[in-house]
Amino acid sequence: MPLLALMAVGLVAAFQFGPVGEHLPDLGPSERSVSSLGRQPVLSEEYPVFGSTELVTHLERGMLAHEEHIEVSSWAQDMDPEQILDAAQEAGTQNPYIFTRGWRVQTFGSRTTVIPTYVYAEEQSAQRRVETREAVARGIASADVLRATTDAEKAARIHDFIVTYADYDESALTAIDRDLDFSLVAQSQEAHGILVAGTAVCTGYAQAFVAMAEEAGLDAVTVTGTDSLGLTGELHAWNKVLIEGRWLVVDATWDDPIGGPDEPLRDYFLLDASDPLLATRQADTEWAVAESLDSFGS
Incomplete structure (x- = not known):
């Protein structure tokens, strides 16, 4: 079982920097809602948006376009700033094509x-x-994912490809622990780290799974939280994927046998949330807006 690393989530007062997916050194609308049957990614030009609410997908589109100010006035009439920041947090957590490290609300x-x-x-x-996106396509082709006949088999091929292709980034883990090397740490949190550079920590594994799952037509989310079995602290990230109407846990990080056999493990693949192996694990509430969490079996 590899070491864990998920950067701390910082919650700051409204109108300042909002919930951030990472604790990093300071470097100076489509209408759709989640249902119990999952969500269908909607393309924003060539990149998908994954949000569980209209506001989240709107923010995703703005971030994909690298907008400096994303207009949210119509939502602000009915929401307080913390709710808007929660939507930004979901956008940053769930979309593997967005590269942000914080947000603020300005009125x-x-x-x-x-x-x-x-x-x-x-x-x-x-x-x-x-x-x-190009690496996702190559991975899907290399793993022959689209020839799978069931969603479970698609998920298995994606999981095994990621575990086999990637190496856990122990250098980034050290950098995270010591607040060093911003670029290395940032990459370790991205699907780009796994699929292009071939290495990342748990958030990178989870985002890579989401990116490949979307390409294969699967519904998947990144989940953040804690697991007391982590050797370097409790923070962790993993996935849930929708299989035959049930959101099941997938953890490619913990199935990557560092220093062990080349073959991927399947210990943490398609587990029900009640599985004893997950008894030490607790999801937090930062990865999706409050009204959507129950839709993912949270």
Whole structure:
């Protein structure tokens, strides 16, 4: 079982930097809702959006376009700033093509906007999206995912491809622990880290699974929380995937046998949330907006 690493989630007052998916060094609408049967990704130009509410998908589109100010005035009439920041947090957690590290809500008169803090400059973000999408397509083809006859088999081929292709990024883990090397740490949290660079920590594994699942026509989400079995602290990230109407747990990170056999494990594949192996694990409430959490069996 590999070591764990998920960066701390910081909650800051409204109108300041909002919930962030990482704790990193400071470097100076389509209508759709989640149902119990899952969600269908909607393409924003060539990149999908995954949000469980109209506001989340709207924010995703703005972040994919690298907008400096994303207009949310119509939602702000009925929501407080924390709810808007929660939607931004879901967008940043669930979309593997978005590279942000925080948000703030700004209101002037009747106009309210979300101001993202992007990890990369616009051109670099665009390049990473292209590279990630191309790597997803290569992975799907390499694993022969689309020839699978069931959703469970598709999920298995994606899981095994990620575990076999990627190596857990122990250098990034050290950097996270010591607050070092921003670029290495940022990459370790991305699907790009797994699918392009071939290495990341748990968040990268989870985002890679979501990206490949979407390409294969599966519904999947990244879940954040804690697991007391983690050797470097409790924070962790994993996936849920919808199989025959049930959201089941997949954890490619913990099925990657560091220093062990080359073959991927299946210990943490398609587990029911009540499985004894998950007794030490607790999902938090940061990865989806409050009204949607129950739709994923949370």
